[in-house]
Amino acid sequence: MATRRRPNGSVTLFDVALEAGVHPSTVSRALDPRQRNRVKEPTRLRIVDTAHRLGYRPHLVARGLQSGRTATVGVIVADLGNSFITPIIHGLTNSIETLGLVPMIAETEDDHDRLAVILEHMVSRRVDALVVAAARSGDREILESVGRLLPTVIAARPLAGTTLSQVTHDDVLGGRLAAEHFHRLGHRLVVQLRGPDDVGNFPLRGTGFSDYCRRAKVDELELPQRGRAPSEEEGARLADFLLSAGRPLPTGVFAHNDLMAVGALSVFRDAGINVPGTLSLAGYNDLPMVGLIDPPLTTVRYPSMELGRAAGEMLSQLLSGGSPADRFLKPTLVVRASTRAL
Amino acid sequence: MATRRRPNGSVTLFDVALEAGVHPSTVSRALDPRQRNRVKEPTRLRIVDTAHRLGYRPHLVARGLQSGRTATVGVIVADLGNSFITPIIHGLTNSIETLGLVPMIAETEDDHDRLAVILEHMVSRRVDALVVAAARSGDREILESVGRLLPTVIAARPLAGTTLSQVTHDDVLGGRLAAEHFHRLGHRLVVQLRGPDDVGNFPLRGTGFSDYCRRAKVDELELPQRGRAPSEEEGARLADFLLSAGRPLPTGVFAHNDLMAVGALSVFRDAGINVPGTLSLAGYNDLPMVGLIDPPLTTVRYPSMELGRAAGEMLSQLLSGGSPADRFLKPTLVVRASTRAL
DNA sequence: CTGTTAGCGCTTTCAA
DNA sequence: TTGAAAGCGCTAACAG
Secondary structure, eight states, rough: OOOOOOOOOOHHHHHHHHHSSOOOOHHHHOTTTTGGGGHHHHHHHHHHHHHHHHOOOHHHHHHHHHOOOOOOOOEESTTSSSSSTTHHHHHHHHHHHHHTTTEEEEEEOOOHHHHHHHHHHHTTTTTTEEEEEOGGGGHHHHHHHHHTTSOOEEESOTTTTTOEEEEEEEEHHHHHHHHHHHTTOOOOOOEEEEETTSSSSHHHHHHHHHHHHHHHTTTEEEEEESSSSSHHHHHHHHHHHHHHTTOOOOSSEEEEEHHHHHHHHHHHHHOOOOTTTEEEEEEEEEEEETTTTTSSSEEEOOHHHHHHHHHOOOOOOOOTTOOOOOOEEOOOHHHEOOOOOO | OOOOOOOTOOHHHHHHHHHHHHHHHHHHHHOOOTTTGGGGGHHHHHHHHHHHHHTTOOHHHOOOOOOHHHSSEEEEEOOOOOOOOTHHHHHHHHHHHTTEEEEEEEOOOOHHHHHHHHHHHHTTTOSSEEEEEEEOGHHHHHHHHTTTTTOEESSOOOTTTOOOOEEEEOOOHHHHHHHHHHHTTTOHHHEOOOOOOTSSSSHHHHHHHHHHHHTTOEEEEESOOOOOSSHHHHHHHHHHHHTTOSSOOEEEEEEESHHHHHHHHHHHHHOOOOOOTTTTTEEEETTTTTTTSOOOOOOEOOOOOHHHHHHHHHHHHHHTTOOOOOOEEEOOOETTTTOOOO
């Protein structure tokens, strides 16, 4: 029987073995749910009892080194401060928990180099899988090279031209829903406050919106600028720009996300422009509280929590060797008071 | 020189050593920032180059087993869906990142048994430290027993009678600020929509509020119920209860957090009660969007991001053997349009 | 400056 | 049913 000292005070398998008078490997078996029936009942009970009495806790790091798995999922997001991301993490956390997996979260701040560092780090940590909800078009190669190393799911932000598994949602439809809504309300001149082009969602939303407008003969004013980030500040900036341009003002404004819509709303309010009296405004995401702002914001609901959960399910399939089909969730239009018929 | 096979395809230190024609430990030294000057420059460069060429990534799990540290911080929250928690995680993540630490997040859903399981899990994973933003009064013992095992910071929710390090904020002052505000506006009958008693913040907010009212001779109506959770639903339920009670209605309502305030607001609106015309309403936390709801919500600002950052700093001290003083942040009152002078 | 050696705590064949 | 032995990939004490 092996004898060991415990240099750092924590109780090991060997301590339990010593105390119970068996070999460490027997303890290992007795405590492993899948192997416990290989140990005679009384022995097992004695071991379990001893382990409990000594306050033994399995050392998951050691187990991980041996088994090659860490029961950890790397979750990479752009910005934890964006409340759009939280439900995704929430759904994902819940979903993978059933597999005994724990999320390890990192934030890119939408910086390519930071993403590279984080990916490197996640690989070094030997996370079992990766969920990336921070992809931008310039990140494709680096993501694919990581995707060859470990199961990877691209979530929330679509990545064009990749073979990596993706769970996204229909941004084109979302854009179309917004345009259709304006059209039905009788608007004839509309504008988009666009998010950055290298985040896959925004060009798609733009396309869905513009295509519908073209078909429906709704005029679309094209701003020469787009948001550098999908933030309140950038929404405000674009709204300012729109007002200062001096053209005939559109009657319908489609902000590419709720934060931008909220930023624009403040600008409109400060400029004495009534929403929805003079201007109808729609956003995207249906953030937790936009139904309560003044006026309640019409928006396209993004199924964040479902998306997180779906990402977890895809991960699960990926981890058991399957190759899950890409998931493509549907947005819905949530009509509130910020849009009105002309 | 040692020769090894690579059963699972990933490049190890030994592969690099083999390729570079040196001993593994030399590679280890060459790649360790703190030991690299112990290796002759040309050798080091050759090693670094080889490592790069082979695509070597350090195995942090193996390193962790050896060094006893995992560069991981367990972060335990009650509910990721509560947008109050996100800035805390955000600040914390940013703060510990500089130490090379990564957060590992878990959610208790305010369930004691789940907390126990999560703590067990975190210990087994050998996280280097723990931040618990989900403590309830009944959790003290279990948290203290974990606190003896590893550096632990209790954050956001104060835990009475413990020696564990805490970073919280002055809930009593927060409650007082709300009461004082109502008093100055001339309100003479007020009420609290209370959060659950076993979350340390709420009784303190209640005390701060009530004490001020007593001293200032403001009458306080005491509801026989309190929220079972600090949620929109429970806020609505208490508001319903308040209205159905048929007493003379208070003119000032202090909801123990913004979610409850928002829930109450909907009920008041549905009941045709104008806020702030008939009823002034104040919340707590200053969630991202409450300044934009109708009416903009007067609330006590909770310094979430700062708190997360402070938790990170305390962790850092704890990890380097220090014993940081408890941190106690200050709330501030944010006056908006949901409260008005009588 | 570099090689040798001995583990970190656990799982997992292979024997007995 | 249990024990023995090897080793996951890395670091660190000790030689040389």
